[in-house]
Amino acid sequence: MNGGAVRLVAVNGGLSEPSSTRMLIDRLTVAVTDALGEGERVVDVQVIDLRDLAVDLGRAMTVGFAPGQARAALDAVESADALIVASPVFNASYSGLFKMFFDLVDVDAMSGKPVLIAATGGSPRHSMVLDHALRPLFSYLRTVIVPTGVYAASEDWAGAESAGDGGLSGRIDRAASEFAELIRLRGSSREDSSRQPLRDDALHNGSPSAADVRQQTIEAAGIANFARLLGPS
Template sequence: MKLVVVTAGLTQPSSTRLLADRLAEATVRRAGPEEADVRVIELRELAVDVANAFVTGFPNTRLRDAIEAVTEADGLIAVTPIFSGSYSGLFKSFFDVVDNTALAGKPVLIAATGGTARHSLALEHALRPLFAYLRAVVVPTAVYAAAEDWGGGRDAFTDGLGERIDRAAGELAGLLQRVPEEKAAPEAVVPFAEQLAALRPPG
């Protein structure tokens, strides 16, 4: 199982990276005994490469390697900080240089971090439409972590962060474990001349 984590945190250490790591760990735990190959892509390390790809029209070797990892992954965890009520520009720019067919049918867990819970709806009005446009299969539970969530507290409207992480990870793991449906055998094609012959009356 190839699981790729894309995180757009800009600082080090980063709460965005921390959330991404917790989601990856929970997904691997819920996916079961199958060995998982987890790769984390830190977009802040690729910021200049992404900008150059926009200018030149071609990704360099390092960026191309990251794009190929996302394309070949069985599942994706995408985490961004929320700036001005939406995903970060670096996060959007990276997915702009990924081929728009690369995520078709791919299970994706979306998550975000922010200073206040008021920005949590950015997951639904910004991130989910972005990945729906890319034809990814986005898990129902999106995970948002505000500053107060890291203290382990709860509020009157949401479950604790740990519960949200576990629920979303379980949904992604379920999609990763899904057995592909067997392809139906192609129907035999009877030539048109034979069909006409079968309709002729005997004699």
């Protein structure tokens, strides 16, 4: 994070136009922006539509590196503070284009990054794609995944939603709240890390840490025990 700003990148794996997956991405980004806004954070949002990168991604799989717009999209994902990712369901998993894209990311750049996973499909029965496909993929990439994933079936767009958290709006709001909290926690952790060198400098200037004192105590006790084992000379 830079000066309190959050760089949020959303990856849309939808292939059609119009796309229900893009609709879900748009609703999620609004909900997350609102949730982060409560903490007066500035949010820079970028949406990447993978359908526009299909040719570049195909070339990348054959030549071993990402050209053109695909490279720019990968750079955006790798440098983001947090990600929203969504894919339509194809044969009980994410789309091939979605997989191609995340096959190219730098795993080290993804480590510890908060990720909100989402998917769309024709039937509520496909909702397990979140836990059986998307969650394992982003666990492998060493990201931190929001507990609540969001799945939207065709019926979620068809009419009035059910009341409470069971409806799509409730699921979106709950996921956005969890996601915002993860982002805040990661930001606080980075701020603490940035102050660590100052504390280290103070220690080097003559102020031993609690760990140093404990180590010295352990060493002194070890020497005393060894002396008792030797007995009187």
